[in-house]
Amino acid sequence: MTYETVIGLEIHAQLSTASKIFCGCTMDFGTEPNSQTCPICLGMPGTLPVLNKRVVEYAMRMALATQCAINTRSVFARKNYFYPDLPKGYQISQYDRPLCEKGFMEIEIHGARKRIGLTRIHIEEDAGKLIHDRSPTQSHVDLNRCGTPLIEIVSEPDLRSAEEAGEYFRKIHQILRYLDICDGNMEEGSLRCDANVSIRPVGETMLGTRTEMKNLNSFRNVERAIEFEIARQIAKKENGETIEQETLLWDAATGTSRSMRDKEDAHDYRYFPEPDLMELRIDDAWIEAVRSAMPELPDIRVNRFVRQFGIPEYDAAVLTENKLLADYYEKATMGSVNPKAVSNWVMTDVMRILNEQKILIKDLKIRPEGVAELVNAVEKGLISGKIAKTVFLEAVETGESPKAIIESKGLVQISDSAEIEKVAHQIIDANPAQVQQYKTGKKNVLGFFVGEAMKATKGKANPKIVNELLRKYLDG
């Protein structure tokens, strides 16, 4: 039997505000345990939460970027569960009245666009961290993460393959980064993903029993875990077994999952409205204020790059993959005479250096103005493409501007025919054997002469003129 896969993702994104959602604590990663806590986020009796306004604005940005409706009235709710990572005994979240609902975004799969529905985006607080490997009988508790603002983005079950799920997750990551509301760092847990997976025979409209996969903290792991789970469910079905509704924990090291049976009952969260917080009211003026401050989103930027700079759509998609790279390209292009040449430099040389040195574009020593200088120098015939590569590497190394490097090293290309003529004659005179070969029909010896001429001029001779002159003398 052939099966269809049905997947929905729940994505938690930590918002990059300066302080926590309900108190003034900071949230720097990797600091001393419990050093970023206060009576409020420690859940001390008698404290009251006060909502951080920027959290609401950041959530609204995501809502607007994904075409969600923003509810003018939403309500915080207590999600009750007992676990030491949550000192209050409940998480403040939203339940039946979330901030945003009914949005969508588009992904591209094998050249075709597909619309993925968003059920809701709501605001909540993160829990603390437990460490189990410091003692065989005890768990250690670090509450620094408690009260970190999160948005949970819940998709409709519109995804049909691991690949689609991976692409959707990438797109959400990209948008969060563009909106500058989440640093997207999955290794530090700033962006986390759970997947609801079920299968059904092709043609069936009822949903099959779903399992929830947790701990999918990279794009690759989302795809691997879902592929693993699809195969597991199909094997069970084919064996006549029933698929149980359960929560599974993905183990990236072994590439397998295991059941979290202790969590099954925990879904009885006994939600009720949070009495310590006002209902959240949002008027049109506020929504419009957030809308007017929205940055340009990736899909729109791709189209503009194609239109404004005349570069291929492929280039535009690569360059806009992250906002800082797109900003870099745009700045370089503004100062250059050839946007496509700038695109080639950024997509190959700049991106190669970023990968090789594992650095962020903001730390790259050659700035966009430098790339523009380099492209312009080649375009004007000042230096050859080959010299440009060495100038680029030197600029990456030293941080000097390409213009200064070209001048100080005297790399300006020799396009003066008289000077090249002199070199050409010297080389012809010094290599009579090769001249003889050329004259007897071995025309590819020309390459040898060109190479010698370039060597003699330390690569500075204009190769086009060298070719022309050498051919003229050898044929003449």
Added chain:
Amino acid sequence: MHVWNSLVMNERDRIMGVTRDDVVKIAGLSRLRLEEGEIDTYMRDLNAILRYIEQLNTLDVAAVQPMESVYFSPDRWKADIPVDERRGTDRLLNGPEIDGAFFVVPRVI
């Protein structure tokens, strides 16, 4: 699943009452250890509470807006500015047990 909902909301017209099994399950969810003799006591008390709540269900509230909060005061915000107050090692003193900068609890997995 949803013990309260099913008793209070969905089956409000034919309330079945809390059983011994419900008490054990709720205690488990709440991480409470019950002695055998306490189960009947809690079952009686919880049923008394539900019978009391049941009286509210006789009211017609179809035209009443749900009240999520007892007060409404707009613009209760905090600005997104870090405040470094009341920090220090004393925050650990409330922990049942500490180890260095960590709170320590009985192992949970």
